[in-house]
Amino acid sequence: MDKRFISFFTHSKDIFFVMDMSGVILHTNPSFRQLFNYTEAELLGINIADICHPADKERRDESVGRLVADKQLIGYQSRVKAKDGCYYSVTWSILLNDDGLIYSTGNPVVGVPAKSGPASDDIVQHTIQSLTEGFIVLDTGWNVLAFNPAFQAMANLDESQIRLSRFTSIESLGLTPRVMDELERSLTNKQALQVQYLNTFCNSWLRMNVYPYHNRLAVFIRDITEIMLQQWVLALEKKVLELNATSRYTLAQTTNELLMGIEGIFPEMICSVLEVDDAQEKLHNLAAPQLPKNYCDAIENLSVGPHVGSCGTAVFHRRQVIVSDIENDFLWADYAGLAKQFGLKACWSTPVISSKGSKVLAVFGIYYNCVREPNDSELQLIGRTVNILRVLIESKRNEENILDQNNRLQSIANISSHELRRPVATILGLVNLFDKDDILNPLNKEIIAHLDTSARELDDVIHSIVEKTLYMRVNEAEIYGEEVKGGR
Structure with missing residues (x-):
């Protein structure tokens, strides 16, 4: 850090810090540490993103590009989290120096919570400033009377641009005639309502909760694309x-x-x-x-x-x-x-x-x-x-396996009722014809030959049944990733 700055900013009432191009904090002055209630050791070496509001990330990333191009940013606003979890809105003047370091001086925006205990108005203001939802107040001419940093990030405009713009002319919101009709109805009927729509400008879904009060509308806007x-x-x-x-x-x-x-x-x-x-x-x-x-x-x-x-x-x-x-x-x-x-x-x-x-x-x-x-x-x-x-x-695959098993079971049943019965009936008939009294009867030799043929036929049928059963076991095991134990 340039030593010429150290003495000046050490005694300055403005909050001040120095960081490198990656956002790592290298130095903070007493005013910075007093406002946010951190010690110097707690801040040293952390990234500024760790204590900034998440909703400001996109706008912060864009500001880095502008800073690199222009070497300075004047009037940049962001929310910084104090040690107790409260967020303070700060307006910064930022300089990118020749030494490659970023020097930032800032002033808290009026209305942020005071350390001594905020009044009710301050609490409301702080809550609105800390919301991740966009918040705006509109009059009957669709002029933006008030807004929070989350809306500024959503609109992708700086503070002066928003104040000079009518709500209907903010392109990044992708407003449709239906949305504006709903807002008009809320204003006319003094009725709170909710409307959601596709923002075709940035291909995101937005939801608005609208609350009329006298001749103004308080509008909360949330990106619900993920939902x-x-x-x-x-x-x-x-x-x-x-x-x-x-x-x-x-x-x-x-x-x-x-x-x-x-x-x-x-x-x-x-x-x-x-x-x-x-x-x-x-x-x-x-x-x-x-x-x-x-x-x-x-x-x-x-x-x-x-x-x-x-x-x-x-x-x-x-x-x-x-x-x-x-x-x-x-x-x-x-x-x-x-x-x-x-x-x-x-x-x-x-x-x-x-x-x-x-x-x-x-x-x-x-x-x-x-x-x-x-x-x-x-x-x-x-x-x-x-x-x-x-x-x-x-x-x-389970359905196909069950259907295949049913077909195979039906096939086994058919084999059992027809093909199995035939050789068994033949064997039984031949046994009855066997001449037990005269073993040397020539007819017995023919009967034994027929018995052998029928027994082989029966063995083939039994073998077919065993194969079909084994296939069913293997097929089921493959589907469930199990090992097949045993076999025929």
Whole structure:
């Protein structure tokens, strides 16, 4: 830190701190520590983001870019958390110095809680300032009379821009005629209401809680995109599980419905599911609603291996494989040209492992037409989808196994009632014809020959029954991942 600043800011009544370009605090003055009630040791080395309000993050990230470009920021406002958990709104003047350090001086905004004990108005003001929801007050001409930092972050405007703008002209809110009609109705009827809508400007869902007071409206605005996505995913899972419970839908049809639902919720996703053969060596297309047919045909019968794109590798290693840039990833060295033909630039693949963990049943793949990595919400979706796919695949295979067993049991019953009875009846009849009084009777020799033939026929029938029974045991064990003990 430049020594010329130390003496001045040590005695300044303004709050002051120095941080590096990554946001790590290097120095604070006594006024800073006194206002927020931290010791110098508690602040030294922590990142400024750790004591700033979460709702200010996006605006803070944008301010860094402006600071790098302009070397200074004047009038930047943020909320800083004191040691007791209270947030103070501060207006900052920020300078990026030639030494690569960031120097910030600030003044608390009037109305934040005082250390000696805030009055009721101060408590209300502090609560509004600390909300992660946007808050604004509007008059009948849709002028913004008051707002909190969360709304400022949502609007992506500085304080002066908001004060000079009418609410209806703030593009980042994506206001629709229906929303404005609802606000007008609340103002006219003096009735509180709630309205939610898709903000097409930033592709997010917003919910407004509107409260009229005299000729003004107090409006709380919340981003509910995550809530809406969770509701849609739950509804999709319910629908798919209900379809799976009916015999009218095949596994491929049900899986296709699941993937189409996901692509409807996340329009940029291109989903696919490849089944893995019993030998765990080859992949076969099960469902891929949006993938080009020519691409699906090209990867049909794809081998499992340690460097076979995302899907083949995920099955080989039995773990998730995230490839954010197909063109420059060694796993796609042999397949990048194919992906490029169809504009596929990223692929995330996750194996669907059986409930007993013995086999990989399938692999769930997500493609993108741009280079990108998954965020936390997408990783959660992938995990849920893999669980649903496991249920779909195992339940359908169980159904097929039960049907096959029923057919085999019916076959065994038919063998027992017809093919088994015939040689037994023949043997019994021949035994009755055997001349016990005259062992040397020539007829006995023929009877013994017929008995031998019938006994061999009976042995073949019994062998067939044992084989069918053993197959049922083996097939069931494979489905549940168990070891078959014993044999014929």
